[in-house]
Amino acid sequence: MENQASQMSVTFWGVRGSIPTPLTPLEIEAKVIEMSSEVVRAGVTNPDEVASFLRNKYTLMECGTVGGNTTCVSVEWEDTTVIFDAGTGIRPLGKKLMKGPFSNGGSEVHLLVTHTHWDHIMGFPYFAPLFQRNTINIHGVHPNLEDRFRGQQKPEYYPVPLEIFPATLNFDQIEENKKYELKGGGSFSAMKLHHPGDCFGYRVERNGVSVIMATDSEYKRGDDGLIARTIEFFKGADLLIFDSQYTVEEALLKEDWGHSSAIMGVRLAIEAGVKKLALFHHEPNYSDKFICNILKKALSDKDKHHPGASLDVFAATEGLQIDL
Ligand SMILES: [Zn+2]
Ligand SMILES: [Zn+2]
Incomplete structure (x- = not known):
């Protein structure tokens, strides 16, 4: 088979849900x-x-360890850098970017914001490229996106306001179910998920290769509308990053908390013909061993209920890089 060139490189910088969880x-x-x-x-x-x-x-x-930083994943190709969320994982990502052209200013990133719960934005003021004349394009579907980021840096909560950064911040109000073009043949689109205060999933595509970020969402039995729309949105993705915060048992106890399980991820991924499934947004109360067991159970559930399915399932760990 012909060896196809990689279209994008995905790196996990923060994989923990809810709150930073150092060992x-x-x-x-x-x-x-x-x-x-x-x-x-x-x-x-x-x-x-x-x-x-x-x-x-x-x-x-x-x-x-699986890692203790909260949500941040980068997707890179050529000189394009797309970032899903600004949890505390954005700090090590910023350090890595500053080893390249970002240290001189003049570079740009696209930050796709799933939602503005703390664990998804709290790393933003520690993103080193903000301290040079770079351009930070912040895209999101939620209203008042700029106010939300500004609010996090009010003097009651943070020593300096947004204006202190030399970088240019462009807040871009986007709409769901619409395709937005990126440089180098890439694009992205958003879909509303089920989570308190709403969360949006993103699909980033380039030359037929795609990655889905679907963190912070619950998929209730009986809500066939959401499940059908979700399967359509996930369709044929090369990599699905999926909120599998809870075990199935805990997900049943925590109805309406807005999170899902690895077993649900496997089910949706197989129905949508996804190739790789990354279990993500790990529960802070779960140890590395416990998360290993969640993965093992998901794999055995896959073998039992979907024998022969070629889906590759793994737990997202900090620093893991996947070329698609
Ligand atoms: Zn979260
Ligand atoms: Zn949330």
Whole structure:
């Protein structure tokens, strides 16, 4: 088969839902003890072999962590940078961008805002490209988008106002179900999801390759209108980033909290013919091990109910990069 060139590179900078969730010192120590015990048990004595032993035996989520920063994902091609949300993950993304042309100013990003709950905008004032003469295009469907970002930097909540940044901020009120063009042959469109205060999913496409950001949404049984529209919006996506905050049991208990589960993600992804499904917006009360188990259950549910389906399911972890 002919090797197709990558159309976009997707990187996860923040994958946690609701609130930043760093590991505690005791949790880190417990992992160090567990992993070093495994190394001793396996008889690995050459220090140069430790890393490859652990990487072969464990996922990064198990021997490292899924990550504690809140929602931020970048999608890049040529000199175009699209960012889904400005959770605390936008801080390390900003640091990475400042190692390139952004450090001199004159570069631009497109920030697609799903909604303005804290966990999706709280990293914004710490986005380093704001401190040079770059252009930050902030697109969103919610009304008063600029006021919402301005409100976060009122003196009661933050030491400096939005005007302090040398970067140019362009707030762009967009409409759902409309296609917007980007440089280099890309485009994006938005769809309303079911979440308190509304959340919008985004589909970014380039030359037939697509990534969907569908964080913060609930898909209620019986709400066939939303499910049918969702499947249409997800149709044939190469990568679906999906809010799988809760286990199925917890999702039933937390009806109307506006989040979903990995099992629902698998169901929708298979019905829509999605190729890769990233479990995302991980619950802050769930440990790395617990999230691993959610993934294992989702995989066994997929094998049981959809045998032979080619869907690739994984948990989004901080730093993970996928070329599409
Ligand atoms: Zn959220
Ligand atoms: Zn939310």
